[in-house]
Amino acid sequence: MPQPRIIIVGAGFGGLAAAKALKNTPAEITLIDRTNHHLFQPLLYQVATAVLTPSQIATPIRSILRNQKNVTVILGEVTGVDKDQQRVFVTDADRENVPIAYDYLILATGATHSYFGHNEFETFAPGLKSLADAEAARNKILQAFELAEAEDDPARHRDLLTFILVGAGPTGVEMAGALAVLVRTSLKSEFRRIDPASARIVLVDMAPRVLGPFSEDLSKAAKARLEKLGVEVRLGHSVDQIDADGIMIAGERIASKTVIWTAGVAPSPAGKWLNVETDRAGRVRIQKDLTVPGHVEIFVVGDTASLDQNGKPLPGVAQVAMQQGRYAGKIIHNRIAGKPAPSPFSYFDKGSMAVVGKGFAVLQSGKVQLSGLGAWLTWAAVHLQFLATSSLRLTVFLQWIWTYLTGQRGDRLIVHQHAPPAPTPKRDTVTQSAVVGK
């Protein structure tokens, strides 16, 4: 009898956890991702601010699963799902919409940035979700200093050295802190016509406080720390306009050549592929066993799924994705093995952390609230532990110590790649892992 075929779409935290949970399952598993690497997104801001090099936070998916012989890894972009015929469609550089059949499907296709209806902002304020995004942000930030140094006219230095981060959640706060440290330490003494430390870093959000999901006390501590680092924090106003020369906020123009979008997220189009009920944000409504109503063979996990627990929707964080991925793997394993289903999914929140600059973080876990060096050391230990391989743990650890002690960063290259050799599939703006099929 042929083995059951399981397709997992997406090799982020959710998809990878699902694949690993199926390690001992007698099945043909196909893991499809549109990049060749598992990305450790929580450290993406450190690539964007030149601390780490891309290969320190991303690992080839097939390397991670090298020894799990029941998994085949495919580089391709899923373009749609045929629920009735139980097939997904995959496009790569060579072929379009190739159908692949499944008996079980796990969609772990994540989320991308949302411009809240202002897609025209994207050109001027790129987001930060993929390695390519992070490299583009790094190029842009470092290039701003280069253009200013090449400029004799000091009047233009100010615009070039103003950096705006739109969105004061964890990514915006961590970017702002890392940028503040960059300009005051790593770039020090390297320019002759400009003083990098004079750069203006502005963090804006329409919310009344930074780090919304954290307690008010920790928000205040984070804001105070940012201001100590010289970051201007502007809260309570939304951005009205973004163009090539800066932003408009609360009737004021802030001139800037470098605006980075660290605000909202939008789910992948998994809901459209499946043509099922979604929440207002577009995330697929799933049941307590993580399946789609009416389809016991289709699981949706992570940022692209919507599930309430204790009356509140689960947040779009790595921990939820990992726990859901593991659960989906386990429930499929049990079905194939003829075992009873595990008890319904329940998310266990281990807590949240965010770094602010150097040697300072905020941490919230249950009733525990911490800020300062202790929280930062905890943050560092936890993040090192979750990196995909032990060699990355070592190199990131050494890089952090090196950067902490010397201010020197790991990767400050500006490299504008050539255009890719093969045509890549078209994609719409809000697509993380796929294009809607025909």
Add this chain to the structure above:
Amino acid sequence: MPQPRIIIVGAGFGGLAAAKALKNTPAEITLIDRTNHHLFQPLLYQVATAVLTPSQIATPIRSILRNQKNVTVILGEVTGVDKDQQRVFVTDADRENVPIAYDYLILATGATHSYFGHNEFETFAPGLKSLADAEAARNKILQAFELAEAEDDPARHRDLLTFILVGAGPTGVEMAGALAVLVRTSLKSEFRRIDPASARIVLVDMAPRVLGPFSEDLSKAAKARLEKLGVEVRLGHSVDQIDADGIMIAGERIASKTVIWTAGVAPSPAGKWLNVETDRAGRVRIQKDLTVPGHVEIFVVGDTASLDQNGKPLPGVAQVAMQQGRYAGKIIHNRIAGKPAPSPFSYFDKGSMAVVGKGFAVLQSGKVQLSGLGAWLTWAAVHLQFLATSSLRLTVFLQWIWTYLTGQRGDRLIVHQHAPPAPTPKRDTVTQSAVVGK
């Protein structure tokens, strides 16, 4: 009295050596490069074959010169030289053809690949001169394995897994060896439908032997080693055609999706900018003091200069560039300091090396000829020593040991960057560091 203004164009081995030789000179030095990094080109093939990550072989120029306060580093592309008014023209993302005046000019603008009149080959057989080139080659090579794995039809695997290197000089030989090791070690066990070790690696050259500049014995040793690694070496025939599906050589078609150009080099257009005598290859004819005839204030060094020694032209290698750069710096220093000129330039050849696969190199220095592990250890020690910073020396050293022992490579990411945010100046095919000015 204002200090004399020295412009150095290019921060490769020649330009950087010149800047460093001017460390104690009372002058305003401007170093212009079109990238923000000094690239250690001899290890570029290790980025292309995924052993090293780009930041391990490239260092921001301004970091290297951080403590040399008389140097201002500018990111920009030189587009021309006005000899009479003593100015160069620089284009960057913001401004075009900005004139900068000099009292002394050092052109160290290097070389790029030459397609020997077949520029139409470039699309299908990209070269290997910049970090962007190396990342493009890496993307292409790794993607070929991904496409083959996604392909059910074994008939197509062969074309996808055939890699052709055109040019059997040091770069072609080193690439072929590194590819052979890649497919047999690092990629082992990671694919389910293909066997990476079955990949066909073909090294072609119209010359009768590999590594032309080395002795015949060392050529033979290198060829034997390549063949032991499974590389097909085809000599004595030029490539007649290259297209998207492979090459034609000696009337035979070799189907391949991945062809890399590791053959000829062409100098930068420095000769055109200056409108002076060049050799047949287009390199600027310079005098024994490295100046251009009739212009005691213009020096040309490295791959873009042509100088005979003992009746033979000096080769386009890093050592020549470094020694010439240092000499140009010294002669300018002496003139400014009112000291007598140093004795005419004389190149001291320390020898040449090339790696073939793992733990094997050939080495030729004066009458010494070595091949094998000893030559490889010497190669490793010398190359580590020449890296720009001590932290790179450490990380590259550790990476080599890690790769040697485990087969694991440092950077196997496929990342297709977004298009650069700012318009970059147009450039013609044979331009390493500049575009000819208006």
